[in-house]
Amino acid sequence: MIKLFIKKELLENIFSFKFLIMFLLMFFSLNTAIFIMTKDYKARLQNYDILKPSKNEAFAITYPTPFSIFAHGLDDNICNLYQITFGGQIETGSQKQAINKIYNFFNTPDLLYIINIILSFCAILFASDLITREKEQGTLKLIFSNGIKRPAFSLGKWIGGYITLIIPIVLSVLFGLIFFIILAKIPFQFSDFIRLLIFLFFVLVYLAGFFSLGLFISIVSRSSAFSMFFSLIVWVSLVFIIPRSGNLVAKQFINIPSVQTIEIKRSQIFIKAIFEYINSHYEKSKIPQGIINQQNDKIREDYLNKLNAVESIARKITSISPASDLTFLCTDLCNTGFREEQRFKTFVIMFKEQVKNFDSDSDGNLVGDFTPFSYARSPLSDFFNLAMMLHFSILIMYILIPVILGYYAFLKFDVR
Amino acid sequence: MLQAIDLTKRYEDQQLALDALNLEIKEGEIFFLLGANGAGKTTTINLFLNFIEPTGGRALINGIDVTKEPLESKKYVSYVSENVMLYGNFTARQNLDFFAKLGGKTNLTRDDYYMRMREVGLQEEAFEKKLKTFSKGMRQKVGLTIAIIKDAPNILLDEPTAGLDPKAAAELLQILVNLKRQGKSILMCTHDIFRAKNIADRVGIMKEGRLVMVRTREEFMEDDLEKIYMNYMQEMVIEKV
Numbered sequence: 001m002i003k004l005f006i007k008k009e010l011l012e013n014i015f016s017f018k019f020l021i022m023f024l025l026m027f028f029s030l031n032t033a034i035f036i037m038t039k040d041y042k043a044r045l046q047n048y049d050i051l052k053p054s055k056n057e058a059f060a061i062t063y064p065t066p067f068s069i070f071a072h073g074l075d076d077n078i079c080n081l082y083q084i085t086f087g088g089q090i091e092t093g094s095q096k097q098a099i100n101k102i103y104n105f106f107n108t109p110d111l112l113y114i115i116n117i118i119l120s121f122c123a124i125l126f127a128s129d130l131i132t133r134e135k136e137q138g139t140l141k142l143i144f145s146n147g148i149k150r151p152a153f154s155l156g157k158w159i160g161g162y163i164t165l166i167i168p169i170v171l172s173v174l175f176g177l178i179f180f181i182i183l184a185k186i187p188f189q190f191s192d193f194i195r196l197l198i199f200l201f202f203v204l205v206y207l208a209g210f211f212s213l214g215l216f217i218s219i220v221s222r223s224s225a226f227s228m229f230f231s232l233i234v235w236v237s238l239v240f241i242i243p244r245s246g247n248l249v250a251k252q253f254i255n256i257p258s259v260q261t262i263e264i265k266r267s268q269i270f271i272k273a274i275f276e277y278i279n280s281h282y283e284k285s286k287i288p289q290g291i292i293n294q295q296n297d298k299i300r301e302d303y304l305n306k307l308n309a310v311e312s313i314a315r316k317i318t319s320i321s322p323a324s325d326l327t328f329l330c331t332d333l334c335n336t337g338f339r340e341e342q343r344f345k346t347f348v349i350m351f352k353e354q355v356k357n358f359d360s361d362s363d364g365n366l367v368g369d370f371t372p373f374s375y376a377r378s379p380l381s382d383f384f385n386l387a388m389m390l391h392f393s394i395l396i397m398y399i400l401i402p403v404i405l406g407y408y409a410f411l412k413f414d415v416r
Numbered sequence: 417m418l419q420a421i422d423l424t425k426r427y428e429d430q431q432l433a434l435d436a437l438n439l440e441i442k443e444g445e446i447f448f449l450l451g452a453n454g455a456g457k458t459t460t461i462n463l464f465l466n467f468i469e470p471t472g473g474r475a476l477i478n479g480i481d482v483t484k485e486p487l488e489s490k491k492y493v494s495y496v497s498e499n500v501m502l503y504g505n506f507t508a509r510q511n512l513d514f515f516a517k518l519g520g521k522t523n524l525t526r527d528d529y530y531m532r533m534r535e536v537g538l539q540e541e542a543f544e545k546k547l548k549t550f551s552k553g554m555r556q557k558v559g560l561t562i563a564i565i566k567d568a569p570n571i572l573l574d575e576p577t578a579g580l581d582p583k584a585a586a587e588l589l590q591i592l593v594n595l596k597r598q599g600k601s602i603l604m605c606t607h608d609i610f611r612a613k614n615i616a617d618r619v620g621i622m623k624e625g626r627l628v629m630v631r632t633r634e635e636f637m638e639d640d641l642e643k644i645y646m647n648y649m650q651e652m653v654i655e656k657v
Binding site: 001004008141143146148 | 462465467468486487488491493495497499501502503504506514515517519520562566
């Protein structure tokens with residue numbers, strides 16, 4: 001009987017106008033995202049080839065990952081050019097980067113963004129009238145005038161509706177992969193495709209959560225209009241309000257200094273050192289490089305500790321939202337997330353420790369015979385950790401809770 | 417056979433929708449349940465289909481208590497609603513196929529569906545047309561075909577002629593007469609007293625949840641059914657005023 005409901009759901013939806021609109025929306029948005037981000041990736045790769053450090057250059061920079069096409073995340077930060085200068089200072093050379101500044105105003109239109117916003121909206125709205133519509137058109141009464149078990153109907157409805165939802169997504173992503181990734185000769189290895197499959201798996205789990213929420217709302221609503229309105233409120237809360245409020249709430253607990261304050265503190269240390277140098281009648285041995293390094297390190301450490309604390313609290317708060325969980329999971333999987341940024345910064349600091357005692361030229365650039373900075377992105381095995389399990393569990397909860405509640409609500413559902 | 421024994425329904429707001437209904441509809445009998453809106457006609461059907469639980473009494477389909485064995489009892493009943501919408505994106509045949517399978521008829525062929533649709537007077541060119549292009553009369557005919565295909569011994573109809581033109585309504589009622597000849601028990605709720613007079617074997621008039629009068633064909637042909645019905649309706653209006 002479940003098979004019959006699945007087949008009915010597929011046939012009914014696939015030939016509907018709603019499905020056509022959803023398919024076109026998904027196809028164009030997903031492929032536009034892949035196309036734009038592929039071009040962006042290629043431009044950043046060219047930029048990296050120009051900027052990558054040669055021998056005797058105290059620069060730290062890494063290559064952009066092709067996975068930034070799917071989840072751009074913090075890849076601009078990770079791919080920034082960092083210069084180690086006099087006093088062991090780490091300066092970012094943002095003016096040398098070819099970053100698309102329009103993304104500072106709007107969100108980067110990567111695949112993850114499209115999935116997070118457009119596809120989740122399609123999923124919840126698509127499911128929100130699946131039950132109420134049947135009730136309004138009277139087919140629910142006709143169905144249950146036969147000896148049909150309610151769980152068979154609700155399960156068939158869930159499976160059939162969900163398959164209908166994911167058909168356009170899978171087709172669109174496959175099209176995008178073939179035309180923009182393979183034909184554009186993006187350097188994907190076999191292991192990368194495994195990473196991509198995991199990415200798609202997370203997306204399907206995420207959308208199953210929104211679909212289940214929509215279906216649950218449809219069961220507890222009296223009309224399609226109310227169900228759609230309520231679904232919209234839930235969607236806005238989960239996709240926009242909670243992820244954006246996490247950082248604001250976290251900052252209420254920890255007072256983090258601004259970048260300008262830190263720059264002023266650094267300048268004060270530097271000026272003090274210069275005065276000491278002048279007072280010592282330009283004795284080279286009096287340059288207190290060690291003290292400058294030490295004090296700069298302390299400021300950076302203090303700032304990073306506070307920043308990490310804010311990030312940690314914000315991450316916990318925003319994890320309530322499945323959109324945040326998907327973002328954390330996918331950016332970590334694509335090596336463009338918090339974890340990768342932390343790892344990269346640790347490598348930069350290690351590099352700084354290696355070169356900081358070299359002499360500087362008149363421009364403050366360090367000169368000496370040191371090995372250029374090199375960095376390889378994290379292997380896939382690093383992705384599977386406790387934080388990943390936590391975010392994935394929350395995504396699963398967003399499926400299980402509405403499905404279980406919906407199951408019991410539908411047992412008592414008034415089909416009249 | 418359909419039976420109601422002291423069947424009672426009181427809603428949560430304490431409104432008494434059905435008050436100790438006693439009724440028996442035998443094989444090969446058409447019973448018309450007449451009454452104003454809110455008299456309890458649809459509640460009776462909803463109780464027979466177990467869409468709502470009775471607060472007292474029992475509803476039996478072929479001797480099976482619908483509350484105790486809802487899935488088993490529904491094997492023996494077909495239902496036609498007031499406004500058959502069905503699935504607009506499906507053709508008439510696809511709708512039949514889906515509901516026939518729900519009713520346990522899994523081995524029917526395309527020709528079987530076509531034959532049934534011809535029987536109810538649907539035009540050939542409509543068989544493979546999407547239902548959203550159908551008129552209300554045509555949809556009602558598809559609804560009735562679904563009930564016929566299930567081949568259940570009992571049929572419940574809730575105002576099936578409402579909104580139909582006289583020709584379509586007459587065709588629909590002729591189908592009911594044919595079904596009666598096949599031995600089906602038919603319970604039809606309606607306001608349409610003239611149709612009742614034409615084909616009913618018995619009629620019952622409901623008022624405020626109570627079955628206040630039952631007449632056999634011979635009795636209501638003798639007593640002028642319209643007059644009796646109008647008297648009850650007038651009494652109700654006066655009471656309300």
